Amino acid sequence: MLDKTINFIREIYNTDDFIALHEPKFLGNEKKYLAECIDSTFVSSVGKFVDEFEKKIAKYTGVAHAVATSSGTSALHISLILAGVSEDTEVITQPLTFVATCNAISYCNAKPIFIDVDRDTMGLSPSALMSFLERNTTVKNNKCINNKTNKIIKACVPMHSYGHPCKIDEIKKICEDYNIFLIEDAAESLGSFYKDKHSGTYGNLAALSFNGNKIITAGGGGCIITNDENLAKKAKHLSTTAKVYHKWNFNHDMIGYNYRMPNLNAALLIAQLEKLEEFIKNKRNLANKYETFFKDTDYSFFKEPKYSKSNYWLNCIVVKDIEERDQFLEETNLKGIMTRPIWTLMNKLPMFKDAQYDDLKNSNWLDERVVNIPSSVTI
Numbered sequence: 001m002l003d004k005t006i007n008f009i010r011e012i013y014n015t016d017d018f019i020a021l022h023e024p025k026f027l028g029n030e031k032k033y034l035a036e037c038i039d040s041t042f043v044s045s046v047g048k049f050v051d052e053f054e055k056k057i058a059k060y061t062g063v064a065h066a067v068a069t070s071s072g073t074s075a076l077h078i079s080l081i082l083a084g085v086s087e088d089t090e091v092i093t094q095p096l097t098f099v100a101t102c103n104a105i106s107y108c109n110a111k112p113i114f115i116d117v118d119r120d121t122m123g124l125s126p127s128a129l130m131s132f133l134e135r136n137t138t139v140k141n142n143k144c145i146n147n148k149t150n151k152i153i154k155a156c157v158p159m160h161s162y163g164h165p166c167k168i169d170e171i172k173k174i175c176e177d178y179n180i181f182l183i184e185d186a187a188e189s190l191g192s193f194y195k196d197k198h199s200g201t202y203g204n205l206a207a208l209s210f211n212g213n214k215i216i217t218a219g220g221g222g223c224i225i226t227n228d229e230n231l232a233k234k235a236k237h238l239s240t241t242a243k244v245y246h247k248w249n250f251n252h253d254m255i256g257y258n259y260r261m262p263n264l265n266a267a268l269l270i271a272q273l274e275k276l277e278e279f280i281k282n283k284r285n286l287a288n289k290y291e292t293f294f295k296d297t298d299y300s301f302f303k304e305p306k307y308s309k310s311n312y313w314l315n316c317i318v319v320k321d322i323e324e325r326d327q328f329l330e331e332t333n334l335k336g337i338m339t340r341p342i343w344t345l346m347n348k349l350p351m352f353k354d355a356q357y358d359d360l361k362n363s364n365w366l367d368e369r370v371v372n373i374p375s376s377v378t379i
Contacts, residue, residue: 094161
């Protein structure tokens with residue numbers, strides 16, 4: 001089966017050369033818009049392409065406001081600050097995530113709490129979240145207090161893993177009941193919908209990423225999306241070094257961050273955004289091919305969850321056990337096909353090993369079995 005899988009992937013990408021896990025495609029107006037940007041001389045964080053991109057990404061995702069940032073991590077960092085996350089507070093998230101999620105929490109000098117995921121979404125489990133909160137917290141004066149640490153749980157950051165939406169409506173209801181600020185890590189899920197709403201539109205804020213391996217990219221870049229005008233204004237202010245407008249003076253009213261997206265990146269992203277629907281159609285077609293191929297085999301293809309339309313950013317298969325996983329990874333990479341396990345669970349990293357967590361049974365099960373396989377657009 002392993003040899004058949006390798007041959008099938010090579011047939012899909014029609015090459016004997018190295019096959020990346022997810023490489024960018026530049027098929028439209030990228031060079032044209034970059035040239036316009038360079039000719040304008042506005043290549044930094046001020047320019048028409050930044051403004052245009054914010055309007056277009058807001059319209060596409062169905063929110064009122066978008067604030068372009070330098071990375072997905074910076075978008076998460078600003079979102080956490082706006083949630084009031086700081087030293088002596090805690091943030092609930094999932095252990096099955098990319099390290100940037102927890103890095104951003106650490107930038108705020110806060111501590112993560114790791115709650116298990118659901119096997120059918122690989123995203124934060126609402127039932128596990130509810131169970132943890134019922135057993136371990138008390139709501140006092142509209143604040144959710146962790147009984148073990150006596151710290152305020154300020155925010156919850158679920159992730160839409162590999163582009164598959166988690167059960168975000170249930171998570172939202174729980175966060176509202178416990179007065180916890182909801183930030184969606186939608187770094188991987190641009191173009192994914194849950195119950196006909198775009199991922200990232202359920203929370204108070206959401207963070208998107210346009211890193212080089214994402215479904216559309218500017219080499220880097222991120223974005224905060226929200227329907228809250230006040231939060232959007234604060235996000236833009238904080239990410240622009242908290243500069244107070246004046247014709248010539250340099251006035252800043254608080255500690256800010258140099259987190260705005262450069263105009264060059266925005267020019268590239270507008271061209272990429274024009275191709276997004278074509279990319280998603282192609283990637284969903286690729287997922288259908290994989291699903292058909294892996295049907296009735298020893299490997300199980302990970303399909304989009306119920307009520308979801310996924311962008312299938314990274315395709316995943318689930319194998320029998322960790323030994324089969326490691327054999328699959330060894331053989332495919334040896335033969336020039338890039339495959340990867342899921343990220344090392346955050347509670348297993350040295351900087352987060354002392355964090356509080358529940359049993360994580362689903363996270364550990366997935367950790368031993370999930371493999372990401374090549375998922376680049378095939379156009």
